[in-house]
Amino acid sequence: MPARLVVSSPRSLSRERGIAAETAAIVYGLTTEELELERDPALNHVNPIRRQVEALRLVEALAREYSGNHYHLHITGLDIYFDRFNFCFGLASSRSAVVSTYRLKHPNAEKFFERLRKEVAHEVGHMLGLKHCPSPRCVMFFSNSILDTDLKGMEPCPKCRALLNK
Numbered sequence: 378m379p380a381r382l383v384v385s386s387p388r389s390l391s392r393e394r395g396i397a398a399e400t401a402a403i404v405y406g407l408t409t410e411e412l413e414l415e416r417d418p419a420l421n422h423v424n425p426i427r428r429q430v431e432a433l434r435l436v437e438a439l440a441r442e443y444s445g446n447h448y449h450l451h452i453t454g455l456d457i458y459f460d461r462f463n464f465c466f467g468l469a470s471s472r473s474a475v476v477s478t479y480r481l482k483h484p485n486a487e488k489f490f491e492r493l494r495k496e497v498a499h500e501v502g503h504m505l506g507l508k509h510c511p512s513p514r515c516v517m518f519f520s521n522s523i524l525d526t527d528l529k530g531m532e533p534c535p536k537c538r539a540l541l542n543k
């Protein structure tokens with residue numbers, strides 16, 4: 378398995394990109410690299426009726442464009458959705474993932490960054506092979522709402538952590 382993660386975002390989200398890269402390094406020990414993109418590739422996958430980004434199509438496009446021996450995480454400011462859900466905070470498929478900051482916003486910047494760290498740790502966990510976890514404190518718990526995100530921790534629980542090392 379590759380141990381390198383490329384984190385991309387448009388320039389407007391460079392701080393968020395830095396936090397995402399730092400989180401992946403701290404939580405999973407990945408080597409990270411940042412990539413600033415002129416134009417957010419999420420713009421290519423907007424569903425004009427919903428005015429939201431089709432997250433799966435975006436993640437698949439990222440996989441095609443940035444295929445290589447590394448994981449790819451993209452940070453977008455646009456609202457994203459998947460399948461039957463009204464929205465999602467992020468989505469991962471194989472070696473590519475996206476996290477949207479759109480629904481993580483909070484008047485307190487620290488709170489916003491904490492949410493971002495959790496969603497990044499969740500999607501990177503998926504790329505590393507972790508599935509959803511029933512423990513509400515585990516970062517791999519599925520967030521149905523932002524409350525779930527606020528209640529969970531930033532780290533995988535011991536059970537999930539053990540699966541990572543297999």
Ligand SMILES: [Zn+2]
Binds near residue numbers: 499503509519
């Ligand atoms: Zn998930």
Ligand SMILES: [Zn+2]
Binds near residue numbers: 537
């Ligand atoms: Zn867990």
